[in-house]
Amino acid sequence: MNGRPPRNLAAELADLARSRGWTDRPALLFEDQVVTYGELHDLAARVGQVLVRHGAGPGRRVLIALSDGPAWVAAFLGTVRCGATAVPVNPLLTADDHGFMADDCAARIVVADEEICSRFTATVVRSGDQLLAEAHQAEAGPVVHTDDPLYLTYTSGTTGSPKGAMFRQGNPRFYHQNIGQALLRSGPTDVTLSVSKLYFGYGLCNSLVFPLYSGGSVVLLRERPGPEAVEGLVSRHGVTLLYAVPSAFAGLGRSAEPASFGSVRAAVSAGERLSLELGGRTSDLLGAPVLEQLGQTEVGCAFVANGVEANVPGTVGRAVPGFTVQVRDPEGRPCPDGTVGELWVTGPTLMIGYLNRPEQTATALRGGWLATNDRGMRNPDGTFVHLGRLDDLEMVGGITVSPLEIEGVLGAHPLVSEVAVAAVPDETGATRLRAYVVPRRPDESGSRLEQDLVGFARERLAPFKVPRTVHLVPALPRTASGKLRRFQLRSGLFAAENPPASPGSSPSGRPGVPHPTATPASTTWLGPDPAGLS
Numbered sequence: 001m002n003g004r005p006p007r008n009l010a011a012e013l014a015d016l017a018r019s020r021g022w023t024d025r026p027a028l029l030f031e032d033q034v035v036t037y038g039e040l041h042d043l044a045a046r047v048g049q050v051l052v053r054h055g056a057g058p059g060r061r062v063l064i065a066l067s068d069g070p071a072w073v074a075a076f077l078g079t080v081r082c083g084a085t086a087v088p089v090n091p092l093l094t095a096d097d098h099g100f101m102a103d104d105c106a107a108r109i110v111v112a113d114e115e116i117c118s119r120f121t122a123t124v125v126r127s128g129d130q131l132l133a134e135a136h137q138a139e140a141g142p143v144v145h146t147d148d149p150l151y152l153t154y155t156s157g158t159t160g161s162p163k164g165a166m167f168r169q170g171n172p173r174f175y176h177q178n179i180g181q182a183l184l185r186s187g188p189t190d191v192t193l194s195v196s197k198l199y200f201g202y203g204l205c206n207s208l209v210f211p212l213y214s215g216g217s218v219v220l221l222r223e224r225p226g227p228e229a230v231e232g233l234v235s236r237h238g239v240t241l242l243y244a245v246p247s248a249f250a251g252l253g254r255s256a257e258p259a260s261f262g263s264v265r266a267a268v269s270a271g272e273r274l275s276l277e278l279g280g281r282t283s284d285l286l287g288a289p290v291l292e293q294l295g296q297t298e299v300g301c302a303f304v305a306n307g308v309e310a311n312v313p314g315t316v317g318r319a320v321p322g323f324t325v326q327v328r329d330p331e332g333r334p335c336p337d338g339t340v341g342e343l344w345v346t347g348p349t350l351m352i353g354y355l356n357r358p359e360q361t362a363t364a365l366r367g368g369w370l371a372t373n374d375r376g377m378r379n380p381d382g383t384f385v386h387l388g389r390l391d392d393l394e395m396v397g398g399i400t401v402s403p404l405e406i407e408g409v410l411g412a413h414p415l416v417s418e419v420a421v422a423a424v425p426d427e428t429g430a431t432r433l434r435a436y437v438v439p440r441r442p443d444e445s446g447s448r449l450e451q452d453l454v455g456f457a458r459e460r461l462a463p464f465k466v467p468r469t470v471h472l473v474p475a476l477p478r479t480a481s482g483k484l485r486r487f488q489l490r491s492g493l494f495a496a497e498n499p500p501a502s503p504g505s506s507p508s509g510r511p512g513v514p515h516p517t518a519t520p521a522s523t524t525w526l527g528p529d530p531a532g533l534s
Contacts (some may be wrong), residue, residue, distance in 0.1 A: 003277045003349070004145070005145040005146050005147045007141050007170075008079070008080065008081060008083075008145050008146075008169075009080050009169065009170075009173075010041075010044055010045075010077040010080050010143070011143040011517070012483070013212050014044070017037040017038070017041060017212075017215070020188075021276065022037040022215045023036065023037050023038035023190070024036055024037070024038060025037050025188070025215060027218070028040060028070050028073060028213065028218060028220055029040075029218065029237055030069050030070055030219075030220045030221075031222075033070065035070050037212075037215075040073065040074065040077075041077070042140070043074045043078075043132070044073070044077035044081060045078070045081060045140035045141055046078075046135035046136070046138045046139065046140055046141065047074045047077070047078025047079075047081075047131060047132075047138075047141075048077075048078040048082040048140075049082075049135075049138045049140060049160060050078070050134045050135050050141075051078055051079060051082050052082045052141050053138075053143070053224055054108075054109050054124040054309075055108050055109065055123065055124065056082050056083075056084040056108065057082055057083050057084055057144065058083040058120075058144060058146045058148050059148060060085070060108045060109070061084060061087050061105045061106060061107070061108065061152075062075070062079040062085070062086055062106065062109045062111065063089060063101065063102050063107035063110045063111070063122070064086060064087065064088045064089065064091075064112075064199070065089050065091045065111070065112035065113065065120075066111060066113055066128050067113055067197075068197050068207070068220045068222060069092055069220040069222055070132075071111075071128030071131060073208060073220075074135070075131060076088065076151075076198075076465075078135075078141070080150055081141060082141055082142065082144055083144030083148065084148075084151065084153040085148055085149045085151060085152060085166075086150070086152075087101070087105050087152055087153075087164070088198060088199040089101050089109060089154060089199055090151060090197070090199050090480050091112065091113050091116060091199075092480060095116075095119040095169045097162070098116070098119055099119065099120075100162070101162065101463075102120055102121070102159065103354065104162075105152065105355060107122050108122060108123050108124065109122060109123065109124045109125075109126070110122040110125045110126070111125075111126050112125065112126075112128075113128065114127040114129065117134070121281060123390065126519065128332065129255060143448040147169065148169075148507075149166040149168065149261065149352060150167055150168060150171065150172070151166075151444075152165060152170045152355055153165055153199070153201055154297075155471075155482070156479060157295075158449065163296050163354040163355070163357055164354060164355035164356075164362060165300075165351040165353075165516050166351055166353060166354070166355055167300050167349070168349070170348075171300050171301075171348075171349045172205075172208075172209045172213070173213070174322065174348055175205050175209050175210070175300065175301045175349070176209055176210060176213035176214070178320050178322050179210075179301060179305060179425065180209065180210035181213075181214065181322060182321060183291075183305055183306070183307030183308070183310075184210065184241065184268070184308060184319070185215075185309075186210045186211070186216060186241065187214050188214060188215035189216065190206060190211070190214065190216035190217070190241050191216060191217045191218075191219065191237050191238055191239045191240050191263070191358075192206060192211050192217070192218040192219065192232070192239065192241045193219045193233055193234060193239040193241070194206035194207045194218075194243040194244070195230065195243065195244040195245065195482070196243060196245060196270075197224060197481075199481075200481045201300055201301060202243070202270050202271060202301070202302075202481070205242075205301045205302075206218075206241075206243040210241075216241075217237075219233055219237050224480075227251040227255050227256055228255065230242075230252060230256075231256045231261075234260055234264060235263075236262040236511045239264060240263055240264060240266075241266055241267075241268070242261075242264050242266075242267070242268070243268045244267070244269060244482075245269065245270065245271035245483070246271070246272055246273070246274045246275070246278055246482070247272075247418060247476065247484075248482060249278060249279075249282040250278055250438070253417060253440065254417050254440055256285060258286070260288060260517055261285065261286045261288070262311075263284045264287070265288055265308075266291060266308050267282065267283075267286055267290045267291065268290075268303060269282075269292045269293070269296055270293040270294065271481055271482045271483055272484060273386050274290070274292045275407065275411045275412075276313060277412040279292065279313050279314070280313065283313075286407045289308065289311050290313075291306040291307065291308065291311055291317070292306055292313075292315070292316045292317065292386075293305040293306065293316060293317065294317075294376075294384070294386050295317040296345075296370070296374075297351075298351045298364060298370055299345060299349060299350060299351070299370065300319055300351070301349065302385050303319065303320050303323045303345045303347060304317055304318065304319055304320065304323075304325055304343075304386075304402055304430070305317045306318075311343050312381075312383045315383040315384060315385050315386075316383075316384050317382075317384070318382045318383055319382075320347075322344055322347050322348055322349075323346070323347035324345070325343060325344070325345050325378075325384065326343070326345075326369075327339060327340070327343060327344075327376060327378050328341050328342050328343075328344050328371075329341050329342075330342075333446070337377075337378050338377060338378075339377060339389060340376070340377045341375070341376070342373065342374065342375065342376075342390055343372045343374045343386075344369045344370065344371055344372065344374065345369065345370050345372060346368050346369045346370070350365065350370055351365075352499055373390045373391070374387075374388070374390070375387040375388055375389065375390055375392075388403075388404045393448060394421070394422065394433065395423060395431070396431055396432065396433055396464070399464055401433065403420070403422065403467055403486070406421045406433070406435070406465055407420060407421050409456075409461055410435055410437065410453060410456065410457060410467075413453060414440070415439060415440050415449050416437055416440060416449075416454065417438045417439060417440040418437070418438040419435055419436065419437050419438070420435075420436045420476050420484055420486065420489055421433055421434070421435050421467060422434060422436070422489035422490045424489065424490060424491075426468070433466070433467040433468055434468065434469045434470075434471060434489075435453070435471070436466055436471050436473050436476060437449070437453070437455075437470055437472050438473060438474065438476060439472060442474070443463075450472070453470050454470075473494075475488075477494055478487070
């Protein structure tokens with residue numbers, strides 16, 4: 001080390017675009033707008049100057065609560081250009097969540113969607129349009145090289161308050177070199193579409209880091225697209241790299257036509273476990289491989305991944321170059337191949353720590369390793385199998401059951417699009433397994449599918465793993481990043497609040513939208529109580 005701070009990301013990307021001759025190439029495709037590389041980096045430089053005028057710089061944080069679009073990218077690059085730390089957050093969070101995050105990170109400046117600007121009390125609050133209007137009247141701002149965190153992202157906060165994970169200046173270059181370039185072969189001819197949004201670590205890599213480092217184009221959308229929108233955008237823009245979460249791929253499988261995806265050369269799935277069956281169906285639909293990855297907020301991007309030249313379906317691939325991944329037992333000892341345990345990871349992009357939380361940082365980072373709370377297994381060939389979260393287990397009659405195993409079996413049924421299993425209390429107060437199923441076709445006869453699943457489950461599962469009831473629903477409860485909210489299923493309230501359509505009818509006429517007058521589901525009992533646990 002020479003003691004100098006790392007290269008500024010915004011300046012590095014701008015210089016790269018100039019030296020590679022990308023200035024006139026399309027960088028951002030947004031609605032009917034095309035933003036070239038030259039226009040983007042010029043705009044980011046001007047935004048940086050506007051932010052400096054408002055007090056941004058090293059040691060200061062700029063909270064970005066914008067929907068995806070050119071303003072988001074310019075705000076992020078402008079922030080890092082002037083040496084401040086970017087804090088991207090989901091614009092759809094509640095006012096309380098936004099207030100907590102803005103206070104926690106002591107944001108001096110907030111850039112937000114116009115309709116939510118009034119909820120922030122930072123020194124300076126601007127909408128995306130206001131920021132860009134000021135930038136068009138400004139000169140290019142200075143480039144500041146600093147060792148301060150480049151950005152921080154907040155954890156989902158499913159257990160306690162959200163925590164801000166801080167990341168180093170050099171992380172994006174590592175993401176590009178070891179994932180975008182080495183595994184995905186991202187290049188200037190690629191057109192990217194990511195269902196996951198920019199505020200999410202997965203989306204930040206997909207829609208900003210990989211394309212801007214490689215000279216490709218990225219399609220940005222203000223809203224999270226549904227299956228029809230994804231299909232149309234892929235066809236319209238000739239998308240070559242499609243990034244999504246498993247639930248989004250399942251939605252495509254319910255309605256999309258293979259002819260729309262002729263341009264796709266690879267799809268990437270992350271965010272939660274992709275079943276082998278769903279991965280296979282999606283690959284057949286797209287006519288391209290589906291590459292599963294595993295990442296975590298505290299790592300910044302994927303740390304285990306498949307690549308276009310080394311893809312093993314049914315696994316999350318091998319450790320990303322630069323990372324070491326181990327499977328450990330509850331005492332923290334390494335497990336032999338073929339043994340299920342907790343995944344631990346160490347590597348150069350692990351978070352610096354949680355903002356303002358030294359004790360929780362010390363708990364999460366132990367001797368340079370991160371205990372991920374993910375269950376997994378290493379195969380002899382070096383690939384890893386992801387088996388869900390350590391706490392993603394159900395207890396029924398004193399027996400611990402993995403819902404992912406049951407979901408994998410039921411998900412293989414040809415009429416099932418998505419399935420989730422949870423232990424819920426019955427009318428006696430006893431805990432029973434229930435399967436929530438989203439049919440592949442909205443007009444599928446409920447009673448027929450339930451009856452088919454009865455025999456299907458009995459043939460493939462041990463008695464104590466067979467769900468006692470099947471409940472057909474139009475959609476499963478998920479977070480903004482697409483992860484299953486299993487705790488909502490466990491409460492039993494989800495079934496009452498989301499009654500499925502009556503057998504043989506569409507839940508709403510639109511996949512994934514509950515019908516307000518749908519009749520309650522019939523209850524299908526799958527035989528005697530598992531393992532005699534009545």
